[in-house]
Amino acid sequence: MKKLVFVMIVLLALVHQDFWWWDQIDPLVLGFIPIGLAYQAGVSVVAAILWALAVRYCWPAGLEGEASPLGERGDA
Amino acid sequence: MSAGMVAVIVVVCYLGLLLGLGLFSNRFFRGTAADYFLASHGIGPFLLLMSLFGTTMTAFALVGSSGEAFKAGIGVYGKMASWSGIIHSACFFLIGIKLWSFGKRHGYVTQIQFFRDRFESDKIGLVLFPILVGLVIPYLLIGVISSGTVIESLTGGAFPDLFPSANPRFIGAVPYWLGAAVICLVVMIYVFFGGVRGTAWANAFQTVVFMILGCVTFFVIADKLGGSAAATELVREYNPSRLKSTATGADEQVYAEKIGAWEKDAKAAVIKPKKPKSIPQLAFLSYLFIPLSVGMFPHLFQHWLTAKSAKSFRLPVILHPLMIMIVWVPCVMIGVWATSAVVAGKPVIPPNFGNANAVLALMVKKMTSPLLGGFLTAGILAAIMSSLDSQFLCIGSIFTNDIVAHYIAGDTLTDKQRVMYGRIFVVAIVLLTYLIAVFWKTKAVFPMAVWCFSGFASLFPLVFASLYWRRVTKMGAYACVMTVAVVWLYLFRDSGWGANREYLVFGMMPVATIIGCSTAALVFVSLATKPPSAATIEKFFGRS
Numbered sequence: 147m148k149k150l151v152f153v154m155i156v157l158l159a160l161v162h163q164d165f166w167w168w169d170q171i172d173p174l175v176l177g178f179i180p181i182g183l184a185y186q187a188g189v190s191v192v193a194a195i196l197w198a199l200a201v202r203y204c205w206p207a208g209l210e211g212e213a214s215p216l217g218e219r220g221d222a
Numbered sequence: 223m224s225a226g227m228v229a230v231i232v233v234v235c236y237l238g239l240l241l242g243l244g245l246f247s248n249r250f251f252r253g254t255a256a257d258y259f260l261a262s263h264g265i266g267p268f269l270l271l272m273s274l275f276g277t278t279m280t281a282f283a284l285v286g287s288s289g290e291a292f293k294a295g296i297g298v299y300g301k302m303a304s305w306s307g308i309i310h311s312a313c314f315f316l317i318g319i320k321l322w323s324f325g326k327r328h329g330y331v332t333q334i335q336f337f338r339d340r341f342e343s344d345k346i347g348l349v350l351f352p353i354l355v356g357l358v359i360p361y362l363l364i365g366v367i368s369s370g371t372v373i374e375s376l377t378g379g380a381f382p383d384l385f386p387s388a389n390p391r392f393i394g395a396v397p398y399w400l401g402a403a404v405i406c407l408v409v410m411i412y413v414f415f416g417g418v419r420g421t422a423w424a425n426a427f428q429t430v431v432f433m434i435l436g437c438v439t440f441f442v443i444a445d446k447l448g449g450s451a452a453a454t455e456l457v458r459e460y461n462p463s464r465l466k467s468t469a470t471g472a473d474e475q476v477y478a479e480k481i482g483a484w485e486k487d488a489k490a491a492v493i494k495p496k497k498p499k500s501i502p503q504l505a506f507l508s509y510l511f512i513p514l515s516v517g518m519f520p521h522l523f524q525h526w527l528t529a530k531s532a533k534s535f536r537l538p539v540i541l542h543p544l545m546i547m548i549v550w551v552p553c554v555m556i557g558v559w560a561t562s563a564v565v566a567g568k569p570v571i572p573p574n575f576g577n578a579n580a581v582l583a584l585m586v587k588k589m590t591s592p593l594l595g596g597f598l599t600a601g602i603l604a605a606i607m608s609s610l611d612s613q614f615l616c617i618g619s620i621f622t623n624d625i626v627a628h629y630i631a632g633d634t635l636t637d638k639q640r641v642m643y644g645r646i647f648v649v650a651i652v653l654l655t656y657l658i659a660v661f662w663k664t665k666a667v668f669p670m671a672v673w674c675f676s677g678f679a680s681l682f683p684l685v686f687a688s689l690y691w692r693r694v695t696k697m698g699a700y701a702c703v704m705t706v707a708v709v710w711l712y713l714f715r716d717s718g719w720g721a722n723r724e725y726l727v728f729g730m731m732p733v734a735t736i737i738g739c740s741t742a743a744l745v746f747v748s749l750a751t752k753p754p755s756a757a758t759i760e761k762f763f764g765r766s
Contacts, residue, residue, distance in 0.1 A: 155308070155312070158308060159308060159510065162300065162304060162305065162308065162510075163503065163506070163507060164300060164467065167466070167467075168466070168467050168468055168503075169466050169467070169468045169469075169470050170466060171458060171462060171465040171466055174451070174454060176450075177450070177451040177454075178444075178449075178450035178451045178453065178454040178555070179454075179551075179555070180296055180454070180465040180466060182296055182297070182300070182465070182466050182467055183296040183299055183465075183551065183554065183555075186296075186299045186300040186303070186304040187299070187304075187547050187551055189300075189304040189307070189308070190303070190304050190307040190543040190544060190546060190547040191543070191544065191547070193304070193307045193308045193311065193543040194307070194311075194540055194541065194542075194543045194544045197311045197315065197539045197540050197542075197543070198540045200315060200539070201315075201536045201539055201540060206319060206320070206323075206532070209319065209323050209532045
């Protein structure tokens with residue numbers, strides 16, 4: 147799953163280039179947003195979903211456990 | 223009451239609230255350096271989300287986004303906003319969490335402390351220090367100059383007897399020097415007393431303010447234009463290229479017809495069309511490198527270290543792209559609508575209006591109430607101040623912890639002395655920035671923004687390799703930093719010191735070339751030099 151999430155993020159970066167709506171206005175999403183802008187707003191939404199998946203499946207292991215005991219010293 | 227006076231009252235109330243919040247945060251101050259510079263690692267997910275967002279979004283998110291959309295169309299969102307949504311979160315996730323972990327474990331307060339340890343080099347701080355500070359200062363100047371300019375532009379008519387002016391627009395306006403001084407003073411007070419906690423609280427408040435105001439402004443303007451669908455249809459009629467990323471032959475034809483009609487009878491034509499513009503695909507792609515700057519911003523590093531736990535990063539990582547979207551989409555649409563907006567048979571934006579960054583303010587002034595205009599002024603100032611405060615504090619922190627405490631006092635300063643020096647440096651930097659902004663008020667500093675971002679982004683390989691590549695060496699790090707300095711300076715000079723705003727290298731943003739060179743220098747020199755010691759590898763990567 148970890149690899150799949152990172153592959154999807156790379157794919158998102160690729161499709162961000164917008165090969166489909168580069169010179170299109172229509173359809174107007176919600177009746178007023180040109181498709182090129184709606185597409186890029188969609189990229190932002192998908193980015194949030196993918197980063198949520200990354201947080202769920204790719205979280206660095208043992209991070210806080212490693213850091214916290216010594217961190218208490220740093221706080222003092 | 224004049225619209226300018228309404229703006230003054232709203233801004234004064236807003237600044238009062240902000241000061242109250244900053245001073246209130248001082249009640250939680252524990253008196254230690256760790257608390258002043260890092261809020262004792264006590265910032266939770268919501269505050270971290272808001273403070274990171276407020277810090278990364280400058281006034282550009284409001285006035286620049288609408289201005290760029292006015293000039294070049296909707297493509298600005300893909301170039302800047304959606305790339306930032308992907309890359310900023312990647313930096314928080316891949317860089318921020320790890321640096322937070324090392325910072326908490328080893329007691330780092332600044333980036334330079336981390337790099338000194340990681341690269342086993344005491345002197346690397348002396349190389350990085352002028353570069354980091356040198357890149358932050360223009361960024362600070364932009365904030366101070368913008369705040370004075372915004373206040374002066376939007377308070378016209380407030381005090382006609384007190385502030386006369388030869389320019390009819392500025393009669394009675396709060397003068398530039400005074401507006402900038404008030405903003406600097408407010409930011410200085412809450413940073414001085416509240417430290418990074420005051421900054422985080424103020425940023426959260428300011429982020430809420432400018433997000434809400436952006437959305438409210440959008441709905442009010444859409445309503446005045448007869449609804450959002452009607453507003454977009456007007457753009458399709460007069461400036462269709464602004465509704466897409468590239469202009470086609472059909473757009474050129476529409477332009478030729480409309481400009482012909484305008485030249486024949488300007489009054490009947492109503493709108494003077496804008497020349498169609500296209501974004502080259504390669505240039506569009508190369509914008510992905512700019513947001514990598516977030517990985518190397520010293521003020522972001524400091525905010526990361528304030529997190530209570532690694533889990534605090536979850537909310538910012540996930541929600542940052544959505545928050546960018548919420549702020550940018552309405553502003554981009556307003557900028558696009560401004561190209562063709564007509565009210566009562568007259569264009570809202572004058573035909574040869576040259577100052578794109580003033581488009582949002584002009585739309586608000588002409589199409590909404592003075593009260594909303596006043597709130598928008600506060601919103602723009604909120605966006606400016608939410609970046610300024612973190613930058614002032616981080617420079618104070620670098621001077622205190624890296625220069626005075628480490629290189630001059632040999633790490634013998636007490637906690638109280640560190641807080642004292644931190645505060646002295648914050649005051650000194652605010653004063654210095656203010657004086658430069660007053661005596662060198664120039665628009666020349668604005669093109670430097672993208673160059674500052676490019677400089678930080680070009681150092682991204684340094685921080686990424688330090689966290690993920692065991693083999694990176696001290697000499698590789700020096701080579702990377704020096705390469706950035708040399709190539710950046712060369713290209714900056716070649717662009718006429720930023721004057722050529724369309725400057726591209728191999729059809730791409732200059733940052734792509736600098737980052738390519740800095741990565742190559744880092745990799746080749748690292749491979750050719752002695753690997754780091756086993757102790758350092760173990761310290762940062764554990765036992766292999």
